[in-house]
Amino acid sequence: MAKQIANWGHQVDILEPERSATRITELLWESQHDAWVLKTVSGGPGLSLLEAASVAGLTTINKVSAIRKVRDKAVAAAVARHHGLPFPLTYFVSTPDLLYEVPLEHYPLVVKPANGSSCRSVYLVRDRAELAKVRGKVLGEGFLLAQPYITNPGTDIKVYAACGTLYATAQRSPLHPDAPVRDQMIALADDVAELVTEVGAVFGLDLFGVDLVEGPEGWMVVDINDFPSFRCVPDAVGRVARGVLRLAAERRVELPPVPQRPVNAQSGC
Template structure:
């Protein structure tokens, strides 16, 4: 097969996905790697039928790679994940709204166009978790204990774009991250970005039936094949606090081989997927 990986600058030295690229090449497949943030791209010449069996994106939120992936999908080229599925999870406000509307448990969520608007969040929701709508990799996630701390946090968040605020869910300092590789699920424990100083043994852990069903529902609702779900188990049960397309798959045994094989399976079956309609909204 011939594949094209769109790898944004943030991930240009990361094992995921570059180790996957190396594994696919070692198996005899042709893999092109394109850095959309540092390449001048002749779009009609590059993105046309027959150039690649599938396109794969490892992106940061708001990066240029998603536009390229959507361009490929718009002219009928197979993409992994489905290009229609990525933008809704990359905008955390959209992801929270879609998830709640489909019965996926997420914390109450407030959207603020500027840090100053966060002052209107009712006091009973404190402590608050505040983060950018387009954040990734735990970037700029802040725990605000009281309204009095909001001004300092707002100063740190200037320039981060639109913001989300959610009530903090008490936890031990560890998050549960469940990864899905085309339906094969792996649960891992990860250090919470809200408690970076707490010692956490990051490892794979057994997956309960409840969390397996919850993760499978996330994949079904958003139409994702390779994804991760951040889950916090609070007093009212598990809550989904983040969804990531093509995550790190950290602590997953043989992750590189598993993801490489999944890419090949998805590329091989991509012809069965309905082509992207440029006039169709990405959510709905």
């Protein structure tokens, strides 16, 4: 995407926070960019830099407030349920041992990290015996979520949203590795499109993905991601790049004048 935007005549600078030291306190005066775009894994240092840019008054894509809501899956669950979105009942625990406090009536359970991504460490737990085995696998994953499993045929629907345009794919569920489903584009049903649009509005997202399953009570949202891979979307690079440029132009802000500061200013106590 960065190459595409550069090929269209725009200046693009790529900052890799894992490999560089950033003058984070000087972003307001040093940045001459129309927008900052975050594309990094959950829990990475990029979000801290993006939030610093936002505090400095710079345009960010997605908005920092929206990214915060979805990257912490516990917060995402609370926001979704508060706004009436179809989202599973969710338990939050700080240690694996606390999973034993989830009532048996909610089994089988889906257990996953609260800051997970890319289907990492997602487990289907059918009973307390299986929970004992999963406990060791999720040690070190930080805070955890537990949700009642939604009966489904083993297919997740992933809808990618690029600045108002939606694309749907069918994917094999990480809980059903043997399901005969391969990633492929599918037609987007009207009710699913309406639900995904509502998700974007509730969370304030522009570039995002929504994972859904069709259970006994209809469609359920099971995950929300900011800036996903857009896998299988035709001309994904061009579509997302054009969306970023449009958002940057719409939200461009005039930076304040550079303040005159002493060259050798020293900090005091």
